[in-house]
Amino acid sequence: MAEQCILVIGGGISGLTAAIEAAEAGYDVCIVEKNPYLGGRVAQLNKYFPKLCPPVCGLEINYRRIKENAKVKFYTMAQVESVTAREGSYDVTVKVAPRYINDRCVSCDACAQACPAERQDDFNFGMSKTTAAYLPFDQAYPMRYVIDAANCKDGCMQKCKEACKYGAVELDMKPETVKINASAIVVATGWDPYDISKADNLGMGKVKNVITNMMMERLAAPNGPTAGRILRPSDGKEPKKVAFVQCAGSRDENHLSYCSYICCMASLKQTTYLKEQYPDATADIFYIDIRTPGRYEKFYWKVRDMEGVSFTKGKVARVENTEGDDVLVTLEDVLSGKKVRMAFDMVVLAAGMQSATRQNPLQLGINYTAEGMIVPSSLKPGIYAVGSSKSPVDVAKSVQDATGAALRSIQSAIKLLPAGGIR
């Protein structure tokens, strides 16, 4: 028997918001999330701009709302396999990958301690490792371990099983197929950081102390690989001279032709992380234009006036290794018309965002832009796209968008919006 619900694809901040708003209005909702946890990219952030509060607070409230609401059902490690339209609704097949740990898990960490194998921690962008039996992060929801089977072979899983007193490790867990009959679909697939190593002049992956803005979030986050201390990757030194390279991949026809909207604010925010930890540190922000839309301008003024923070108009177009693992950046200071070479302890590339549908397009008969973003006008009746699947946006706008989509999907669910209705 198929599950009857409003389907939300993606359990990040947009998907959670749409799901909870619809469920609290009394509608059954199913969330399909590909990660083993809910919260998406927001879970990886250290702080939100412009208020500079930690996102986990907001996420925890959402987790609680889900826990308390029987109308929200969610599948983690799950992906939509197929969608077919039927009489004003959609038949959806969802594949759920085995987690190898069932709901008896109490997160005691015994399996992880016993696990002999390791894996790259993708939650921390490879800056740390976990054992192959792991909790995605300390406040993960569901609070349940996962076994990375690809990295846990030849009796490795058996060791995890033996360590578990609660019988939570299930070695023979199989992929499952879930059938859903969706009265509406909210596409909240979110975004991926653009792979900035494709810009061969910016040094990502080649120059030791070049990191992305998302890596900076993890470095500064208390639950990150350095327990919240900003340390440069090569030698763990405290970076006292940091460069922020704006438009790393964005506004660039060779990479992402659009402005990623959040990177200026992200770098300004990360400047405050740096100055908070190391008041004597200097931050150099190299930009084409500082784009802090709407009221964010005030945040720009605040950071601009901080001591040791300087702004230089000119795009960094060369990043190289130099002595002592330092990083040499080259740019033309446009206002003085001079080529400038400066060495930094660490360089943060303000890498742009790209819609997750660029790598993993959904088979929904949707049109995508050349860069993989959903073209909203191409969506079929009853299907709504929210947040960063359509255009780069910040959290606040995603939440607003998702709330609106919750209402639209309710209207579809009660057939106020028949086929061909308003989208």
Place this chain on the structure above:
Amino acid sequence: MSERILNPDLGFVKEVIKSGGESLKKCYQCATCSVVCNVTPDENPFPRKEMIQAQWGLKDELFRNPDIWLCHQCSDCTAYCPRGAKPGEVLNAIRKMSLQEFSVPGFLARMVNQPVFLLLLLAVPLAALLASGAGHVPAGPVEFGKPGGFLFSLKYIDPLFTSVAVLALLSLFLGIRKYWSAMSEGQSSSGKSPATDISLGTAIKETVKEILAHKRFDKCETTKGRSTAHKLVFYSFIGLFITTVLAFGKVILEPNGGYLAYLGHPVNVSASLLTGLVVVYKIIGNISAAALIIGILLVMGNRMKNAKKAGLGSYYDWLFISLVAGLGITGLLAELLRVGNMPAAYPVYVVHLCFVFFLFAYAPFSKMAHMFYRATAMVFEKKSGKA
């Protein structure tokens, strides 16, 4: 900084766009180009500033600067440009326009760079050659240079080509002089005092060394193969120049039918010296011809291959490339036909001479002039201590 009034020349902006710089207005001044460019100086690097000068129609700023010619159009800027503004192509268009600005008489530069005048310009040497008797095919074995051969029956050919060469050199000299004083003016108006410790002679010597080694060309990354192709064409031109001088020398000296003999002042040159001369210039000439053809075909191939990253180029580029290719191919073909004793060698040779005429008579106005203007810019750069 004191107040400065800019006078944008909108006509100039339109002209740049029309001349192959149609992407000009896409530039948003991020300065990626100035950084990825390996041939630009650190102080006032190009081409970012040229892009805004061109957008604003600041013609004088552009023309009074060595930078537009210091650019070797490596196209690293174009490949990395985030906006597809193609700074390399824009600067190329501006270079073409600066030829029109400085060359004397300027109208010829405008004609040379407009396809509508191509046939007219080609008709000039053809008419001159036909008037000189090129329509007449001599009887007997096919011969060009020997006394009594084809060339000797063209009555006005040598005076014509010589005087055209002299005029072209004069025109080049005047153009270059205008460019030099414009650059000096530009420098004194920008308030930077020229460095005086480098003499003009040293600057020229250093520039020649640099050009011979193609040092700057070798710094290009996006269009790497260009340096080799350009070296082949460049050195083959030198080789062909030497060939021409030696051959001309022989024609003058020859006791039997040479110019001096004809004028009643025969010189006593040993036959073995003349034979040696012929052997030497034939070797140099043939090697150079082969290098020229290979080089120019490589130039064409590179342009096609890099078209996506660097742009295909404009009429200004392709006219020059086609002329050089035509020169090499007709030259070789005429030689082969002559060796095969086929009378078709004569018309082919006439076409070849038309190419030679076109290339040299119009050198001050076509892309051929690039070597002089670029060399001048390099000398100026060194002399002013900018490098």
